[in-house]
Amino acid sequence: MNRVRTRFAPSPTGRMHVGNLRTALYEYLVAKHAGGDFLLRIEDTDQERFVPEALDIIYRTMKETGLQHDEGPDIGGPVGPYVQSERMASGIYLEYAKQLIEKGEAYYCFCDKERLESLRQVIDGKEVMIYDKHCLHLPKEEIEANLAAGKPYVIRQNIPREGTTTFHDEVYGDITVDNAELDDQILIKSDGYPTYNFANVIDDHLMGITHVIRGNEYLSSTPKYNRLYEAFGWEVPIYIHCPLITNEEHQKLSKRSGHSSYEDLIEQGFVSEAVVNFIALLGWSAESGKEIFTLDELIREFDYTRINKSPAVFDMVKLRWMNSEYLKAMDFDRFYEMAEPYIRKVVTKDYDLKKIAALVKTRIEVFPDIAGHIDFFEELPDYDVSMYTHKKMKTTSESSLQVLTDLLPRLEAAEDYSVAGIEALLKAYIEEKGIKNGQGLWPIRTAVSGKQMTPGGAYEIMEILGKEESIRRVKIGIEKLQAALQTEA
Numbered sequence: 001m002n003r004v005r006t007r008f009a010p011s012p013t014g015r016m017h018v019g020n021l022r023t024a025l026y027e028y029l030v031a032k033h034a035g036g037d038f039l040l041r042i043e044d045t046d047q048e049r050f051v052p053e054a055l056d057i058i059y060r061t062m063k064e065t066g067l068q069h070d071e072g073p074d075i076g077g078p079v080g081p082y083v084q085s086e087r088m089a090s091g092i093y094l095e096y097a098k099q100l101i102e103k104g105e106a107y108y109c110f111c112d113k114e115r116l117e118s119l120r121q122v123i124d125g126k127e128v129m130i131y132d133k134h135c136l137h138l139p140k141e142e143i144e145a146n147l148a149a150g151k152p153y154v155i156r157q158n159i160p161r162e163g164t165t166t167f168h169d170e171v172y173g174d175i176t177v178d179n180a181e182l183d184d185q186i187l188i189k190s191d192g193y194p195t196y197n198f199a200n201v202i203d204d205h206l207m208g209i210t211h212v213i214r215g216n217e218y219l220s221s222t223p224k225y226n227r228l229y230e231a232f233g234w235e236v237p238i239y240i241h242c243p244l245i246t247n248e249e250h251q252k253l254s255k256r257s258g259h260s261s262y263e264d265l266i267e268q269g270f271v272s273e274a275v276v277n278f279i280a281l282l283g284w285s286a287e288s289g290k291e292i293f294t295l296d297e298l299i300r301e302f303d304y305t306r307i308n309k310s311p312a313v314f315d316m317v318k319l320r321w322m323n324s325e326y327l328k329a330m331d332f333d334r335f336y337e338m339a340e341p342y343i344r345k346v347v348t349k350d351y352d353l354k355k356i357a358a359l360v361k362t363r364i365e366v367f368p369d370i371a372g373h374i375d376f377f378e379e380l381p382d383y384d385v386s387m388y389t390h391k392k393m394k395t396t397s398e399s400s401l402q403v404l405t406d407l408l409p410r411l412e413a414a415e416d417y418s419v420a421g422i423e424a425l426l427k428a429y430i431e432e433k434g435i436k437n438g439q440g441l442w443p444i445r446t447a448v449s450g451k452q453m454t455p456g457g458a459y460e461i462m463e464i465l466g467k468e469e470s471i472r473r474v475k476i477g478i479e480k481l482q483a484a485l486q487t488e489a
Contacts, residue, residue: 004036006211008062008069009043009200012054015261016061018253018314019215019245022279026213026242028067029280029302039207040072042083043200045193061262064272066295079207084199093194096202096232097155097187105231106187109135109156110146131156131184155188157198157224165223169239171307172216177223185224197221201228209237213304216241240304243283244311253314265319269367271330271338274323282312292325320365328362335361342370347378355464359455373455377464380473383450385484388477393438400443401481404474406433407444411474417467419459426458447477 006027010020031038040062044050059074071077081087100106111134120129136158146153159182166176187198194202204212219241229236245253253260259268265275277293285308286293286301293301327335336357343353360373375381388400407429414425430440445458448470454461462470 002208002210004031004034004210005039005208006031006036006213007039007041007204007207007209008067009041009203010058011043011046011049011196012058013046013049013051014054014057015263016057017261018259018265018279018282021061021065021262021275022242022245022282023214024062024067025065025276025279026240026284026302026304026307027211029298030211030213030240030304032299033302036210037070038067039077039209040069040074040082041203041207042073043196044083044085045088045196045199047191047193057263064266065262065276066272084194084203087199087203088193092206093199093202094155094188094192097194097198100157100187100228100231101155103231105158105227106155107136107158108138108143108147108153109186110138110151110153111135112152129183133158133184136184152190154186154190156184157187157228159184159224159227165227167222167226167236167239169219169222169241170304171241171243171309172219175219175222177220179223182223197224198228201225204237205229205232205234211238211240211304213240213242216243240307243308245282246311246313248313248315250311250313259314259316269342269369270319270323271326274319274326277326278319278322282314283308292322324365327364330361332358332361339367339370342367343374346371346375349378351377351464351466355460359460363455376449376451376454377461380448380476381450383446383480385480387446387450387452388443388481390438390442393442394436395439395442397481397485399439400446401478401485403440403443404447404478404481408471408474408478411467411471414467417463417470419463422462423459443477444474448473 008024008027010016010024028038030036040058042055042058062069069075071079071082073080073082076082087093097106101108109131111131115134116129116131119132120127122128135156160179163179164176165179165182166174168174185197186195188194203209222239222241226236247253259265262275266272273294276295277291277298280293280298280302281291284302284304284306287303287306288301290301336354339357339360340353343356347353347356356374356377360370363373364370385397388395388397407426410425410429414421416422416424426440426444427437430437433440441458445454445461446452448458448461448465450473465473
């Protein structure tokens, strides 16, 4: 078999949709698993939707996700140019369209907008326009006269109304479509640009693409692709159509979901490696059942025959879990570099931010979660004294007040406010009083944090707060408990 060559061919129209990134990832994995080539081609023939800054998004996303292409606009290659608008300058698309006209597989169409509108009809509740081949049999003289007069035209594919077209897909098997359902699609638009479908076929052939991976929304277009390949006498590539990606309500993933693009997810605090790992599993699973993969591991294990037919659900709960696993395993220096901006949004005081980061590293799922874990460092919340009562710890307001009152002078006299120093002080007190750890630690942790759940224990929190702030908060706890008990009395 020929060397495997795949291509990612995005249109620069905006942010990188999750479905497009999955296509890029699968194209990359299919090529690299087989030791082949992965190409990047920019399809910018839709000038109305072209967004210049979207090119930067494509390059940045590919770089951040590790999907390094072997050939492309930025690095060149033997079958360039790799931008369709640049390829168009050579006239290749029009040249190939004229070859199809000579073969009877395409024809000039001079119908104006008004006539085309008159062909609209409602089928199964949907308004569609099926072209009636009006211009197919125009006399040669009339065609030449129209062209000479500069009359606007498009070039349409000539698809027979009778019979069927069959193609094979690696995921969905053999699919047969009635030709009557296939419209004579436009190949060259009135502005001279090729349509997406036509340029796609020409470029894939000229670039030696062996495997075409795309979403299953293109299944209906594939018979038209195949008829073009057959009309030229070219080898048809291997088709791999991927299942639809839906939200948790099983609706198509849309921009309204707030997480439909790669950039959305990064902005929401997910890390690139987790996003890639998660997207790989949207429609594919490893034979081993494993779920956490590095990109290199995905290359080794990826087998496109294990792509599913059924829609893939974008499960945000699972993505958050997966992201947390990556954060836990992440090198601390890198974690801190990424976490620091989120910490600084909450903590403005002169605390050791690295120690705060160490506390939350294994407790968050995404970076924005940090705020809810560490906000008490910036300011002690106005908490309710009921938090001092804990059945499991066997603490009450009275017992907590006793602990804080006993510990205050010891904390004031202490000179070592390291974790080890505070731990030694508190454990000595617990042992001296013959109480359980929870009975001694719960009141002090509540006093210095004002929260039921904290990312670290009393030792770590007090070390970060320092002696002065820790004592201030203990005194506040004592005052709160005294006031509450007096009210009850």
